[in-house]
Amino acid sequence: MSKRTLDSFFNPVQKKTKISLSGSKDAPSNHHTYPFAIPQLPPEITDILNFAPEAEGKVINDQPDLDLLYFQPYIPSSISTPLFEFLRGELFFYRVKYKIKRGPIETDINTPRFTTVFGVDETSTFTPQGDLLDATSNKPIPKDRYKTCKPRPIPACLDLLRKLTEAATDQQYNFCLVNYYASGDDSISYHSDDERFLGVDPAIASFSLGAKRDFLMKHKPTPPSDDKSTAAMNSETKPLKLPLGSGDMVLMRGTTQSKWLHSIPKRKGGESGNGRINITFRRAMVAGGTENYYRYNVGDGDVLKWDGKKMIVWGEKKGPGEGVEKEVKAEDVDKGYAGL
Ligand SMILES: O=C(O)CCC(=O)C(=O)O
Structure with a gap:
């Protein structure tokens, strides 16, 4: 039996599912927490997205504690650029700053990339009108459930991808985090997404x-330890490198988060100056997870929007059609990822 057939046998999660969702004839997604409405995906994109994944996922589990399913690509190649342009142009982003305290030392962190987030943990659900209900009682949530953030629903343009991904991976997701790396100066340091609020082996x-x-x-x-494989892991061996292209998807599962670290290092030259979007779908179990994600991906700074050439501060318009106040450059220092 070939490797591919064996993989499909042991990982029977790669289903091609057609999920019909509305196209651009429907109203844009809006919510009282959104700075502006987000249009629906145009039908040219949804029609083709419905047939994702384009390629079968390849299992990568040949190293201790690692379990990846790598789709090259997942998003059909004919729509990966239009989808990238659409999301960069239509979403609102933030450049989050925060302080972390390690012992007596307080450090200012400038997140070295643009971020945004949508979703709510599984203790709450959104009604179609965007109101938050307790997931068990179906009654409005207590006023103090979210003290530091206002959760917002995943807009239709990302929710279609979430639903397709749920079907293809046999998992459920209630959060969507988006990173925009404007240039090779933008990055994410080595970290793992192993927060307790994601549960065991997310x-x-x-x-x-x-x-x-x-x-x-x-x-x-x-x-x-005396164990040779452990010693090998501890020595400064070369990291595993996946050169992620447009449309690719990596499903990280099993003990990958508890045992491995991942990063997108800064890069000079190449195509990185054209910008890259990363979308992750995850499942947060408790309200603390919601507070965490909004704190580190929205924060309390300006809303930023793509103006066709660069990210600008949104909402400081001088007159009709004029929104450019201050260019936001990728100039921040990567002081480390502290996404707890
Ligand atoms: O941009 C990427 O591919 C990685 C993003 C990431 O690690 C994260 O959001 O936790």
């Missing part, structure tokens, strides 16, 4: 659109 589906960027992975340090 599955995270991670999509790439736009410029190709390297996704590096390395095993977390393990306690000293």
Whole structure:
């Protein structure tokens, strides 16, 4: 039996499912927490997206504790650029700043990429009108459930991809995080998405659109032991490198988050200056997860929007059609990822 057939046998999660959702004739997605409405995907994109994944996922589990399903690509190649352009042009983003305290030392962090987030943990659900209900009682949530953030529903343009991904991966997701790396100066440091609010061994589906960027992975340090494979992991071996192209998707599952770290390092030259979008779907279990995601991906700074050439501060218009106040450059220093 070929490797591919064996993989499909042991990982019977790659289903081609057609989910019909409305196209651009419907109203844009809006919510009282959105700075502006987000249009529906045009039918030219949805019609083809419905047939994702384009390629069969390849299992990568030949290293200790690693379990990936790598789709090259997942999003059909004919629509990966239009989808990238659509999301960059229509979503609102943030450049989040925050402080972290390690012992007595407080450090200012400038997140070295643009971020945005949608969704709510599984203790709450949105009604079609966008009101939050308790997931168990179906009654309005207590006023103090979310103290530091206002959760907002996933807009239709990302919810279609979420539903397709749920069907293809046999997982459920209630959060969508979006990163925009404007240039090779934007990055995400080595970290793992192993927060307790995601539960044990979370599955995270991670999509790439736009410029190709390297996704590096390395095993977390393990306690000293005589075991040769452990010693090999601890020595500075070369990281695993996945050169993620437009439309690719990596499903990280099993012990990948608890045992491995991943990053998108800064890069000079190449196509990174054309911009890259990353979309991750995850499932948060408790309200603390919702607070965390909004704190580190929305924060309390300006709303930013793509003006066709660059990200600008949105909402400081001087007159009709004039929105340019201040260009936001990728100039921040990567002081480390502290996405807890
Ligand atoms: O941009 C990527 O591919 C990785 C994003 C990531 O690691 C994260 O959002 O936690």
